Amino acid sequence: xxxxxxxxxxxxxxxxxxxxxxxxxxxxxxxxxxxxxxxxxxxxxxxxxxxxxxxxxxxxxxxxxxxxxxxxxxxxxxxxxxxxxxxxxxxxxxxxxxxxxxxxxxxxxxxxxxxxxxxxxxxxxxxxxxxxxxxxxxxxxxxxxxxxxxxxxxxxxxxxxxxxxxxxxxxxxxxxxxxxxxxxxxxxxxxxxxxxxxxxxxxxxxxxxxxxxxxxxxxxxxxxxxxxxxxxxxxxxxxxxxxxxxxxxxxxxxxxxxxx
Amino acid sequence: xxxxxxxxxxxxxxxxxxxxxxxxxxxxxxxxxxxxxxxxxxxxxxxxxxxxxxxxxxxxxxxxxxxxxxxxxxxxxxxxxxxxxxxxxxxxxxxxxxxxxxxxxxxxxxxxxxxxxxxxxxxxxxxxxxxxxxxxxxxxxxxxxxxxxxxxxxxxxxxxxxxxxxxxxxxxxxxxxxxxxxxxxxxxxxxxxxxxxxxxxxxxxxxxxxxxxxxxxxxxxxxxxxxxxxxxxxxxxxxxxxxxxxxxxxxxxxxxxxxxxxxxxxxxxxxxxxxxxxxxxxxxxxxxxxxxxxxxxxxxxxxxxxxxxxxxxxxxxxxxxxxxxxxxxxxxxxxxxxxxxxxxx
Numbered sequence: 001x002x003x004x005x006x007x008x009x010x011x012x013x014x015x016x017x018x019x020x021x022x023x024x025x026x027x028x029x030x031x032x033x034x035x036x037x038x039x040x041x042x043x044x045x046x047x048x049x050x051x052x053x054x055x056x057x058x059x060x061x062x063x064x065x066x067x068x069x070x071x072x073x074x075x076x077x078x079x080x081x082x083x084x085x086x087x088x089x090x091x092x093x094x095x096x097x098x099x100x101x102x103x104x105x106x107x108x109x110x111x112x113x114x115x116x117x118x119x120x121x122x123x124x125x126x127x128x129x130x131x132x133x134x135x136x137x138x139x140x141x142x143x144x145x146x147x148x149x150x151x152x153x154x155x156x157x158x159x160x161x162x163x164x165x166x167x168x169x170x171x172x173x174x175x176x177x178x179x180x181x182x183x184x185x186x187x188x189x190x191x192x193x194x195x196x197x198x199x200x201x202x203x204x205x206x207x208x209x210x211x212x213x214x215x216x217x218x219x220x221x222x223x224x225x226x227x228x229x230x231x232x233x234x235x236x237x238x239x240x241x242x243x244x245x246x247x248x249x250x251x252x253x254x255x256x257x258x259x260x
Numbered sequence: 261x262x263x264x265x266x267x268x269x270x271x272x273x274x275x276x277x278x279x280x281x282x283x284x285x286x287x288x289x290x291x292x293x294x295x296x297x298x299x300x301x302x303x304x305x306x307x308x309x310x311x312x313x314x315x316x317x318x319x320x321x322x323x324x325x326x327x328x329x330x331x332x333x334x335x336x337x338x339x340x341x342x343x344x345x346x347x348x349x350x351x352x353x354x355x356x357x358x359x360x361x362x363x364x365x366x367x368x369x370x371x372x373x374x375x376x377x378x379x380x381x382x383x384x385x386x387x388x389x390x391x392x393x394x395x396x397x398x399x400x401x402x403x404x405x406x407x408x409x410x411x412x413x414x415x416x417x418x419x420x421x422x423x424x425x426x427x428x429x430x431x432x433x434x435x436x437x438x439x440x441x442x443x444x445x446x447x448x449x450x451x452x453x454x455x456x457x458x459x460x461x462x463x464x465x466x467x468x469x470x471x472x473x474x475x476x477x478x479x480x481x482x483x484x485x486x487x488x489x490x491x492x493x494x495x496x497x498x499x500x501x502x503x504x505x506x507x508x509x510x511x512x513x514x515x516x517x518x519x520x521x522x523x524x525x526x527x528x529x530x531x532x533x534x535x536x537x538x539x540x541x542x543x544x545x546x547x548x549x550x551x552x553x554x555x556x557x558x559x560x561x562x563x564x565x566x567x568x569x570x571x572x573x574x575x576x577x578x579x580x581x582x583x584x585x586x587x588x589x590x591x592x593x594x595x596x597x598x599x600x601x602x603x604x605x
Contacts, residue, residue, distance in 0.1 A: 076499035089344035090544045104499030
């Protein structure tokens with residue numbers, strides 16, 4: 001069976017600044033992969049190329065097929081993207097926003113049907129956002145917004161979920177909520193998840209596989225214990241750290257050693 | 261869970277359509293000269309002053325006003341959505357300037373023997389809107405191109421370059437006006453000021469054709485317009501071919517703006533205000549917002565023009581004065597009452 005996502009020698013440059021220099025990544029169906037790396041290492045660019053809003057150099061295959069051969073409607077049924085931050089220019093209710101996830105399932109001339117309503121409702125229940133359905137998106141808190149965005153992504157009934165630092169603007173409680181939800185979706189529904197992440201410790205707790213980007217290449221790729229070593233982190237982030245196992249004795253956690 | 265359903269679609273559009281029909285009849289009956297309605301209806305074909313005024317003077321004017329009000333409002337809706345900016349309207353993007361320049365160039369430089377075909381009437385309606393359309397389309401593409409960096413649209417650049425482009429165009433038009441001969445200059449000024457003053461049915465029909473065609477084209481994009489308000493990238497990820505959408509919207513709205521500018525000049529305020537007011541009443545779903553704004557824009561301009569005809573009768577006010585005088589305070593009131601809740605987010 002073909003992997004869900006496969007990139008080969010993937011490169012990308014904004015004008016003359018190279019961001020990705022030959023990324024080799026393969027994600028099997030049902031995997032949950034966290035992409036780590038410092039600012040500017042190419043995490044967001046990678047997510048944007050995988051979601052087909054940027055064209056990279058090299059090959060990207062989804063389910064064994066070149067990404068360029070997909071139409072946008074088809075792509076949006078295959079994967080969904082949860083952005084770092086969502087902004088609306090006009091007042092939409094949460095129900096309307098989630099319903100937009102169904103756009104590629106019904107005719108552009110028609111209104112949503114019964115099936116669309118059912119799927120939207122189910123994804124809102126799953127993300128605990130049904131009670132928000134009548135509220136306006138721009139009036140929600142960061143945590144509520146992110147739940148709505150995940151609900152919309154789920155309403156797309158995707159095989160693959162791409163997330164770009166989904167917890168960047170959230171407090172600790174909401175960060176944990178989002179990651180627990182992702183873990184549950186991955187386990188219970190077999191959803192393939194690829195997320196660009198900031199927080200190495202949360203990544204280690206919730207993601208079974210991590211890929212560390214450095215200078216536009218995958219520098220390490222494997223389980224948290226394989227990737228999050230003192231040596232790797234010192235090399236990639238250029239800070240001094242200690243890595244210990246968490247109380248359960250399974251997951252590595254990174255402790256920062258300040259230089260004073 | 262409440263989203264747009266068929267009942268709301270039918271109910272809102274039906275009510276507005278009924279109101280529009282009532283407005284057309286009402287506005288045609290109102291005017292400085294009192295009409296005997298039964299007289300006007302009885303003898304359509306006999307020489308009959310009541311019927312003459314109703315059918316030759318007022319009705320075509322009201323119908324033209326409806327088309328232009330509706331067209332302006334519809335263009336306002338789609339430009340605001342496409343640019344994700346509540347300030348967007350034809351005037352602010354340089355489009356109207358471009359359309360005016362196109363029309364002026366058409367009037368000045370198109371071979372004169374082309375213009376008088378059909379006693380001036382057919383010439384006027386077939387060439388000037390086309391030239392205005394090309395002017396609108398070119399300026400829209402130009403202003404858009406100037407605001408595109410790394411494949412992303414920058415809304416502030418867009419507004420700035422649109423405003424600057426409009427003043428540049430105004431200078432070019434004034435320059436042209438100074439170099440043509442006196443009679444042409446008179447004609448140009450008259451055309452530029454624009455008004456809804458009475459036109460032949462053939463002109464009105466041509467304008468309606470442009471506007472209905474453009475409107476229906478835009479309406480088929482209702483769902484994509486919802487998605488594009490989330491930003492270009494989000495819209496792509498939800499399945500919209502954004503490049504094709506932008507191109508189609510540019511062409512369709514330029515067609516409408518070109519047609520409108522070619523008869524009436526730019527009538528301010530309708531394109532900016534009506535979309536916001538309607539969003540307040542019917543929500544932001546463009547599958548409903550677009551037709552509702554079209555109908556409401558038609559109603560609004562029909563009444564504004566009627567007031568412009570009556571207020572200082574027998575003199576006539578430019579309709580733009582009425583739209584801004586009544587529309588402005590009403591809009592400010594709404595803006596203040598709603599705060600940041602449902603108008604500008």
